[in-house]
Amino acid sequence: MTDADEGRPAAGLSPDEAAVLxxxxRTWPGPGAKERAIREGLGMAPVRYYQLLNAxxxxPxxxxxxxxxVNRLRRIREAQRSRR
Structure with a gap:
């Protein structure tokens, strides 16, 4: 679902932003699999991935x-905040 004129996802996200979402x-098979996939598949460091994800x-x-x-991530974030 992209805007053919700009080659960007319809919601106005950059390709990197859409890929992070x-x-x-996805679900990941075990420890380290996600971080490995982030490095190899997205070509970014996991730290950058999580910075982008948090933003x-x-x-909207x-x-x-x-x-x-996004709603699942917000619920998780709110649960973590309430435990602090």
Missing amino acids: AYEG LMDD RALQHAPGT
């Missing part, structure tokens, strides 16, 4: 693009 929506959690474009994933 897609990766976050996307508050971005991300919510429009992947509401299930």
Whole structure:
């Protein structure tokens, strides 16, 4: 689902932002698999991935693009905050 004129996802996200949301929506087989996939598949360091992911959690474009994933991440974040 991309805007053919710009080659960007319809919600206005960059390709990297859309890929981060897609990766976050997947399940991973074991420890380290996700980080390895981030490095190899996305070509970015896991630290950068999580920085981008944290910013996307508050971005309305991300919510429009992947509401299930973003809402799940927001619930997890809120649960962690309430435990502190």
